Amino acid sequence: MWKFTIRRILIMIPQIILLSVLIFALAKMMPGDALSGMVDPNVDPERLEEIRDKLGWNDPWHVQYADWVGGLVQGDLGQSFRFKMPVTELVGERIVNTFWLSIATLFFTYLIAIPLGITSGRYNDTWLDQSITSYTYIGFATPLFIFALVMLWVFGFMLGWFPTSGSVSPGLQPGTFEYVMSKITHLILPAISMALITTVSTVQYLRSEIIDTKQKDFILTARAKGASETRVYNRHILRNSLLPIAAFLGFEITGLIGGTVFIETIFGYPGMGLLFFESIQLRDYSVVTAVVLLFGIASILGALLSDIILSLVDPRIRIK
Amino acid sequence: MSEKLLEIKNLKTSFRIKDDYFAAVDDLSLSVNKNEVLAVVGESGCGKSALAFSVMGLHTRAKIDGNIMFKDRDIAHMSPSELNKLRGKEMGMIFQDPLTSLNPLMEVGEQIGETLFLHNKALSKEKRKEKIIDLLNKVGIPRPETVFNQFPHELSGGMRQRVMIAMAIANEPELLIADEPTTALDVTIQSQILELINELKDDMDAGIILITHDLGVVAEMADRVAVMYAGQIVEIADVHTLFENPKHPYTRSLLNSVPNANEAQDKLHVIQGIVPALQNLPREGCRFKARIPWIEDSAHEEHPELHEISPGHFVRCTCYKDFDFPESEEEKHGVS
Amino acid sequence: MAFLDVENLKVHFPIKGGIFGRTVDHVRAVDGVSLSLEKGTTYGLVGESGSGKTTTGRAIIGLNNITSGKVTFEGKDITNLRRARADFRKDVQMIFQDPYSSLNPKKRVIDIVAEPLRNYENLSKKEERKRVQELMELVGLSPESILKYPHEFSGGQRQRIGIARAIALKPKLIIADEPVSALDVSVQAQVLNFMQDIQKELDLTYLFIGHDLGVIKHMCDKIGIMYKGRYVEEGTASDIFDDPQHIYTKRLVAAIPDIDPKKRDEQRQFRQEVKAEYEQSYNDYFDDEGLAYPLQSISDTHKVALPEKG
Numbered sequence A: 001m002w003k004f005t006i007r008r009i010l011i012m013i014p015q016i017i018l019l020s021v022l023i024f025a026l027a028k029m030m031p032g033d034a035l036s037g038m039v040d041p042n043v044d045p046e047r048l049e050e051i052r053d054k055l056g057w058n059d060p061w062h063v064q065y066a067d068w069v070g071g072l073v074q075g076d077l078g079q080s081f082r083f084k085m086p087v088t089e090l091v092g093e094r095i096v097n098t099f100w101l102s103i104a105t106l107f108f109t110y111l112i113a114i115p116l117g118i119t120s121g122r123y124n125d126t127w128l129d130q131s132i133t134s135y136t137y138i139g140f141a142t143p144l145f146i147f148a149l150v151m152l153w154v155f156g157f158m159l160g161w162f163p164t165s166g167s168v169s170p171g172l173q174p175g176t177f178e179y180v181m182s183k184i185t186h187l188i189l190p191a192i193s194m195a196l197i198t199t200v201s202t203v204q205y206l207r208s209e210i211i212d213t214k215q216k217d218f219i220l221t222a223r224a225k226g227a228s229e230t231r232v233y234n235r236h237i238l239r240n241s242l243l244p245i246a247a248f249l250g251f252e253i254t255g256l257i258g259g260t261v262f263i264e265t266i267f268g269y270p271g272m273g274l275l276f277f278e279s280i281q282l283r284d285y286s287v288v289t290a291v292v293l294l295f296g297i298a299s300i301l302g303a304l305l306s307d308i309i310l311s312l313v314d315p316r317i318r319i320k
Numbered sequence B: 001m002s003e004k005l006l007e008i009k010n011l012k013t014s015f016r017i018k019d020d021y022f023a024a025v026d027d028l029s030l031s032v033n034k035n036e037v038l039a040v041v042g043e044s045g046c047g048k049s050a051l052a053f054s055v056m057g058l059h060t061r062a063k064i065d066g067n068i069m070f071k072d073r074d075i076a077h078m079s080p081s082e083l084n085k086l087r088g089k090e091m092g093m094i095f096q097d098p099l100t101s102l103n104p105l106m107e108v109g110e111q112i113g114e115t116l117f118l119h120n121k122a123l124s125k126e127k128r129k130e131k132i133i134d135l136l137n138k139v140g141i142p143r144p145e146t147v148f149n150q151f152p153h154e155l156s157g158g159m160r161q162r163v164m165i166a167m168a169i170a171n172e173p174e175l176l177i178a179d180e181p182t183t184a185l186d187v188t189i190q191s192q193i194l195e196l197i198n199e200l201k202d203d204m205d206a207g208i209i210l211i212t213h214d215l216g217v218v219a220e221m222a223d224r225v226a227v228m229y230a231g232q233i234v235e236i237a238d239v240h241t242l243f244e245n246p247k248h249p250y251t252r253s254l255l256n257s258v259p260n261a262n263e264a265q266d267k268l269h270v271i272q273g274i275v276p277a278l279q280n281l282p283r284e285g286c287r288f289k290a291r292i293p294w295i296e297d298s299a300h301e302e303h304p305e306l307h308e309i310s311p312g313h314f315v316r317c318t319c320y321k322d323f324d325f326p327e328s329e330e331e332k333h334g335v336s
Numbered sequence C: 001m002a003f004l005d006v007e008n009l010k011v012h013f014p015i016k017g018g019i020f021g022r023t024v025d026h027v028r029a030v031d032g033v034s035l036s037l038e039k040g041t042t043y044g045l046v047g048e049s050g051s052g053k054t055t056t057g058r059a060i061i062g063l064n065n066i067t068s069g070k071v072t073f074e075g076k077d078i079t080n081l082r083r084a085r086a087d088f089r090k091d092v093q094m095i096f097q098d099p100y101s102s103l104n105p106k107k108r109v110i111d112i113v114a115e116p117l118r119n120y121e122n123l124s125k126k127e128e129r130k131r132v133q134e135l136m137e138l139v140g141l142s143p144e145s146i147l148k149y150p151h152e153f154s155g156g157q158r159q160r161i162g163i164a165r166a167i168a169l170k171p172k173l174i175i176a177d178e179p180v181s182a183l184d185v186s187v188q189a190q191v192l193n194f195m196q197d198i199q200k201e202l203d204l205t206y207l208f209i210g211h212d213l214g215v216i217k218h219m220c221d222k223i224g225i226m227y228k229g230r231y232v233e234e235g236t237a238s239d240i241f242d243d244p245q246h247i248y249t250k251r252l253v254a255a256i257p258d259i260d261p262k263k264r265d266e267q268r269q270f271r272q273e274v275k276a277e278y279e280q281s282y283n284d285y286f287d288d289e290g291l292a293y294p295l296q297s298i299s300d301t302h303k304v305a306l307p308e309k310g
Helices: A002-029 A045-054 A061-073 A087-122 A127-141 A144-158 A177-214 A217-224 A229-266 A272-281 A285-313 B048-056 B080-086 B108-119 B125-138 B144-148 B157-169 B187-204 B215-221 B239-244 B249-257 C053-061 C086-091 C109-120 C125-138 C143-147 C155-167 C185-202 C213-219 C237-242 C247-255 C261-285
Strands: B004-017 B020-033 B037-041 B063-070 B091-094 B175-179 B207-212 B224-229 B232-238 B306-310 B313-316 C004-017 C022-037 C042-046 C068-073 C092-095 C173-177 C205-210 C222-227 C230-236 C295-297 C303-305
Touching (some): A002 A061, A002 A285, A087 A127, A087 A177, A087 A272, A087 A285, A127 A177, A144 A177, A144 A229, A177 A229, A217 A229, A217 B091, A217 B157, A229 A272, A229 A285, A272 A285, B004 B207, B020 B048, B020 B063, B020 B207, B020 B232, B037 B048, B048 B063, B048 B091, B048 B175, B091 B157, B108 B125, B108 B144, B108 B157, B125 B157, B157 B187, B175 B187, B187 B207, B187 B215, B187 C261, B207 B215, B215 B239, B215 C261, B224 B239, B232 B239, B232 B249, B239 C261, C004 C053, C022 C042, C022 C222, C022 C230, C042 C053, C042 C213, C053 C092, C053 C173, C053 C205, C086 C092, C109 C125, C109 C143, C109 C155, C125 C143, C155 C185, C205 C213, C222 C247, C230 C237, C230 C247, C230 C295, C237 C247
Parallel strands (some): B037 B207, B037 B224, B175 B207, C042 C205, C092 C173, C173 C205
Antiparallel strands (some): B004 B020, B004 B063, B224 B232, B306 B313, C004 C022, C004 C068, C222 C230, C230 C303, C295 C303
16 A cells, blocks of 8 residues: 555656646747737847846756756746746745635535435436436536636626625735635635536536446345345445545546636636636746646646545555 | 245246336245255246345345245235345345455455344444354354455455355344355365355254256255246256156256266257247247247147146146157257 | 477466566466367366466467467467467467357447458458358358347357357367356357367367366366466376376366265265365475476376475
8 A cells, every 4th residue: 555655656756747848848839928028119129138148048948947947846936027026926825715716616516416426326217317417418518617607697796695706805804704704705606616517527427336336246235134225325335436436536636727717717716727817818927837837736646646545445456 | 844934926026128027937936944955946047046036025126926925924025124124134145256246345344244233233343243253263264353354355256155155144044045156166166165055054954045057056955956947947846856857858958968077978968949038938838848849739738837746846837748859969059 | 299289388477566566576377387289189278267277278379478388389389479470370269258248249240250251361242241151050050140249149149159250260279268158058068069060070179278077078088187377187088087196186076066966975975085185185286385296197198296206
């Protein structure tokens, strides 16, 4: 088990290095830089070249890469041209917001998926199951950004139940009860909007796991022991079906990343996704690379988490 | 000796295919006595497993008619909660494949413990563990304390089947159903498991229904044998009569088609045609008629009954009287 | 020179371990097996699960990599299949255990049976169809059924489709890996009889891998018994069944259920004796690792794995 975990973590190192090289190359290939378009066109182009020289943008690529990685290791992600502050600081603020948004989304995802998946799997091919599967098909077919816009419009503007942008109401003192409550109310609508769409794959996964487990021979054994249907479900079917779902968690995190870009943009929620979107528009590449790198690392960690959970919960992998 | 433990009367177990119900077990009656091994033999599709599942009430979507009297209570029409008080306590079952029949994510001890817990909730955890270790010892598992905390995949096939048996006999059932208990096992393991079942039988004074397709296993284990074809019993007799003096064409054909390690045979007998699918079973007349086309129609009964030709020896239909194997079997391997 | 010669065949599978997944050890699935087949005969390879019998068969036909040893077919070295001539692959075919999973359910019978023909022979559509129909007739299935799909056939019929595919290229050797284990007894009889018939007709040689000693005895001229990747005994059917020498063979033979219920007690007693002997003399028959010793000849046909005297 420990060997497996350590090996799995070691595999991550080349993955992260490869990721950093890729991101660096992509950033360099992007047209223009932070100076193009942002600076008064009357400034002498030679002066711009000088600035570029000074910033090291004309060095050979490997020197630039080494500088960049050197900075990363020390926690320096570069300078944001748009916000005129270190990227690390900028990201630090946003990452907390995105973290809480993700946690809330995951919470709602499972809150919806587990009861729906269980009902659908247990009573498969009844009208109840059919309506749940219909919902999952609609969920698969609906684009997240359109659904989020509708949610925002209905619950944010028309009914006015939830705030329509930001992560907290202005003027509140951090640490106070009102501040925390405000943070939570700002989270709920974007999190539910995203969860309602992303949960459908988990619902379907859980449903098919349960239907699959139901037909296993050991379920017959359990019935032959005299276990009641409820016990058969709780002890044997659910337990065995929920384990793969737990392992699915890591991949769920990867899926969240794409979602946050849309959700944060639509809800004006100041997190990593919104930052990413804005930075691209402003060609603030040091921020874009930093965000993409962090997203990439989060995905790799998600996959790692999945593998570790799976090896923890499944004795067939755990004991070797 | 012959105290009746289980009496099945006119059992009909039907499955739904499209819009109709088809009987996999069709008007079957038989009884099992205490301390008796009744073997039910037949090929796949004959209804022998459907019979075993009906007795245990394991069919979730079948229509069951007739009566299954277990100690004077009809278990065919019992409520699930009443049935659950019997299953695992007074009736135990051993399945064919011990690997898939054990929960892969549960420790062996917990799985056996569940049977004990379900029927005696007052038993303390320590007492239960003691009992489980006893059971593991009883079924011949070495190092029971270790095995207690192991998962099924850590055990060999033979050990897994021993665990299944421990589970089935945990509450000392009066009726044990073994559905092909050794089919998935190697031959040396098979003989050990059969030996174990034999020992336990003498110990427990239980009635055993042994479902199998292996005539060798029948010859070694059974007291009485019921041969099933197409959902019906075609012949039933005590084991010696059945092997020495088989009557029904199907029984005789089966016995002739087994390659025997103890005597050389030139050619094996082949039964013509195939076992029809459930929805195509012949429901009128002798169901074996199509497989012995050289026997004249008049030899068969219109409504074949079981005839008692000697005490305890029943044969269905009258065609056995005229039956003989064809002399020249050009189509030994049967053109289909 | 025999028809098929296998000399000191070893198939080892690496066990990966440690943090870097290096090979820390090997599973010796087949550990020094030698056998030779005469043309037109049936050789039975018997053992319990994990004995390496299937791996041996698969290694000969090239489905498992050979670690060391030599396989000669009609005098030609075919150990390394990539270098071997293409006709070896034509000459040696395999029949698999499970007729339900070894046929592609999405293909029609004509495509399944014609597949080897398409690989090795350039036939026109019409010729191909005719050949497939002939093959179907040969295996006792109606030539009209070539447009059906596998699920429309019964287990025994499917196994015969598998055989039709195997004999399509007129092979000389067929490796049959538990060909009847998944079948009911009456269907099993059908397939076994049929295998014997086409053996005579096409002068086939069989390597018959199985665990059912009744079937093996019925089919085979010569039998090899494997245990943990090695041979424990080899001989004719009567050598093995009437005069078993190795304790493992004795135990295997004793375990076969007797079809005569009268011999029940006798059989039980015999088993007890063999069991006692097995436990008592285990160390005389197996080395420190619990593996069999090299084979020693005790008669022209009979070889037993015994420690060297002295």
